[in-house]
Amino acid sequence: MTPSDSDEDTVVVPHTPSAINRVPPEVLMHIFSLMCWGRAISTCYDILDLTQGPWLIGRVCGQWRELITSFPSVWASIGIFPSQIITHSSVFLLETALRLSRPLKLTLLVHLQSNGPNERAIMDALVRESHRWRSGELTVDADVCTSFADISGELLSLERLDLYAGKHPGPSSAETLNHILKRAPSLKEAKLPLVVDPMALDLEWRHLTRLATFPGQTKDYLDILRRADNLEDLDSISYLSGSRRLLDDEEDRIIHTSLRSIRSNDLRLLDKLVLPSLQSLNFFFPNVIAYANPLCDLLVRSQCQLRSLKLEIRNYFGGVHDICSVTPALTELDITIPNNVESETLFRRLIYSDNDKNPLLPCLESLVVPISYTVINVADVVQTLIKFVESRWYLDEGSPISRLRAITIRIQRPPGPSDTQLAKWIELQREGLIVFLSVQGLCQCPSISYVKPDEGSDSRIL
Numbered sequence: 001m002t003p004s005d006s007d008e009d010t011v012v013v014p015h016t017p018s019a020i021n022r023v024p025p026e027v028l029m030h031i032f033s034l035m036c037w038g039r040a041i042s043t044c045y046d047i048l049d050l051t052q053g054p055w056l057i058g059r060v061c062g063q064w065r066e067l068i069t070s071f072p073s074v075w076a077s078i079g080i081f082p083s084q085i086i087t088h089s090s091v092f093l094l095e096t097a098l099r100l101s102r103p104l105k106l107t108l109l110v111h112l113q114s115n116g117p118n119e120r121a122i123m124d125a126l127v128r129e130s131h132r133w134r135s136g137e138l139t140v141d142a143d144v145c146t147s148f149a150d151i152s153g154e155l156l157s158l159e160r161l162d163l164y165a166g167k168h169p170g171p172s173s174a175e176t177l178n179h180i181l182k183r184a185p186s187l188k189e190a191k192l193p194l195v196v197d198p199m200a201l202d203l204e205w206r207h208l209t210r211l212a213t214f215p216g217q218t219k220d221y222l223d224i225l226r227r228a229d230n231l232e233d234l235d236s237i238s239y240l241s242g243s244r245r246l247l248d249d250e251e252d253r254i255i256h257t258s259l260r261s262i263r264s265n266d267l268r269l270l271d272k273l274v275l276p277s278l279q280s281l282n283f284f285f286p287n288v289i290a291y292a293n294p295l296c297d298l299l300v301r302s303q304c305q306l307r308s309l310k311l312e313i314r315n316y317f318g319g320v321h322d323i324c325s326v327t328p329a330l331t332e333l334d335i336t337i338p339n340n341v342e343s344e345t346l347f348r349r350l351i352y353s354d355n356d357k358n359p360l361l362p363c364l365e366s367l368v369v370p371i372s373y374t375v376i377n378v379a380d381v382v383q384t385l386i387k388f389v390e391s392r393w394y395l396d397e398g399s400p401i402s403r404l405r406a407i408t409i410r411i412q413r414p415p416g417p418s419d420t421q422l423a424k425w426i427e428l429q430r431e432g433l434i435v436f437l438s439v440q441g442l443c444q445c446p447s448i449s450y451v452k453p454d455e456g457s458d459s460r461i462l
Contacts, residue, residue: 032057044079044109047097048090075101079109086118098129105134105157115141123147139164155184162191174200199223218268225256233261270294280308292319299326310334324360334368347384352391362401373412382417406434
């Protein structure tokens with residue numbers, strides 16, 4: 001056989017890339033993002049875990065590694081979580097991700113619960129890129145916080161900063177925080193550790209839309225609201241809630257037109273505010289009896305359309321009906337049950353019947369009920385809740401009230417519901433009601449979790 005004969009007999013099969021590699025890079029990257037981060041690529045991945053996020057994609061083949069490392073957006077949302085041991089290689093992984101994410105802005109979710117040399121190296125690497133911080137949620141030990149002193153440039157991109165003071169928080173000096181705050185003129189959302197004097201913070205108050213802090217006195221709340229004209233969300237639990245506050249009773253009320261959500265434990269604050277845009281209210285009254293009238297007065301005076309209400313009341317339940325009567329637009333109610341006698345009375349009043357001329361909470365769609373450990377006869381409370389749900393689930397067409405959509409019941413100690421009651425909750429769930437029911441302290445927790453039919457999984461009792 002001559003060479004020419006050999007050439008004629010040879011069949012050359014052209015190499016055809018696999019179907020996945022014929023997909024355009026932009027489409028392939030979108031698929032990767034759904035695989036690793038869900039629908040929101042801004043979700044932080046664990047930078048220290050090579051089995052997830054972009055690290056996992058890059059280990060499949062050279063082509064995918066080249067593709068994943070050429071898209072900075074997949075590296076720009078960085079998480080460091082306390083379950084991981086921080087090592088020297090951890091610092092290398094972080095520095096690699098920071099390099100691959102350039103020049104994009106960074107979203108950080110960092111938890112460092114100790115102050116070893118590797119933890120400080122992690123913070124040093126992040127501080128070197130602080131000019132790119134856009135959003136940061138940082139839980140760090142006080143010693144690690146010293147790295148913030150090395151921030152020298154402007155944090156022009158920083159819009160959100162949540163700082164947590166680690167396992168053993170103590171009062172933070174305004175000077176320490178101001179080293180960051182004065183460099184962040186675009187900061188709109190902030191959660192700050194315990195500060196003795198919030199007014200000493202070097203914040204652009206008029207730019208703030210969300211603030212979580214710990215004022216010591218009622219006047220601190222009022223000073224914050226006077227300065228933060230555009231504030232929409234105030235989360236502020238006073239660490240001096242049990243002490244005498246310094247407040248001028250003759251002080252004029254503040255009309256704040258932007259505030260939509262407030263969380264507080266300062267009862268005296270209620271009398272000093274008018275909040276026409278208020279939609280969400282979360283008040284914590286552990287040892288207060290006369291809370292209903294001030295709360296009702298605030299809502300009536302503000303003429304707001306409250307949508308969400310959360311109350312934690314440990315010692316006294318009276319007055320809740322009065323609050324319900326002035327919140328007809330309420331769609332979400334979260335109320336802790338301190339004792340079964342008064343709680344049964346509450347939910348009996350909320351049971352709807354066709355004869356009700358003015359039913360309480362006609363727009364209610366979601367109910368959350370934490371039942372505290374002080375409740376003795378839990379089964380009676382749960383039975384009343386079943387009657388309440390049935391009255392707002394089996395509605396005639398054209399009913400003047402909204403149909404309940406979801407209920408969450410968290411029982412803090414056994415015993416839980418009876419078998420008959422559990423069967424009823426399962427029946428309601430199968431009919432479409434979103435149900436979550438849990439009992440702490442049981443080896444087999446009777447928990448019902450709603451799963452949409454298209455998710456391919458059956459609901460279970462655990």
